[in-house]
Amino acid sequence: MSKSIFxxxxxxxxxxxxxxxxxxLGSENVSIINIGQNKESISEAEGRGVQSVPALVTPxxxxxxxxxxxxxxxxxx
Amino acid sequence: MSKSIFxxxxxxxxxxxxxxxxxxLGSENVSIINIGQNKESISEAEGRGVQSVPALVTPxxxxxxxxxxxxxxxxxx
Numbered sequence: 523m524s525k526s527i528f529x530x531x532x533x534x535x536x537x538x539x540x541x542x543x544x545x546x547l548g549s550e551n552v553s554i555i556n557i558g559q560n561k562e563s564i565s566e567a568e569g570r571g572v573q574s575v576p577a578l579v580t581p582x583x584x585x586x587x588x589x590x591x592x593x594x595x596x597x598x599x
Numbered sequence: 600m601s602k603s604i605f606x607x608x609x610x611x612x613x614x615x616x617x618x619x620x621x622x623x624l625g626s627e628n629v630s631i632i633n634i635g636q637n638k639e640s641i642s643e644a645e646g647r648g649v650q651s652v653p654a655l656v657t658p659x660x661x662x663x664x665x666x667x668x669x670x671x672x673x674x675x676x
Binding site: 526 | 615616622
């Protein structure tokens, strides 16, 4: 199984969800990308269907939006 | 580690999220409760902080609301 990708923006909701998911999935199974800091990754996340962060993109490409920290649109500004 | 609990109500969004989470976490690590069918479990889910389904309650008690299928309030009717 390839890795899941966890997109976040450093918000408190994001950090909490990140800790939970890393505990559940194992850190070796999740790539973590901060699209608040890496603005060039915003379009990558959008292309995968991410509408808000935190979000987990599964190895089969499904997007799980987890709780709600910020919308992708907000991060563009 | 004790099990996570996945609360759902049989909605398409719920079924999709259930399949993803079972794949990611392993079915042996998740208890699955349909609070659409088991109305008595609604108050249990609410007590754990679940506001909408699908949602995953982690072994440490954190609630991850995943995508959005239905609110707990809607399920009471």
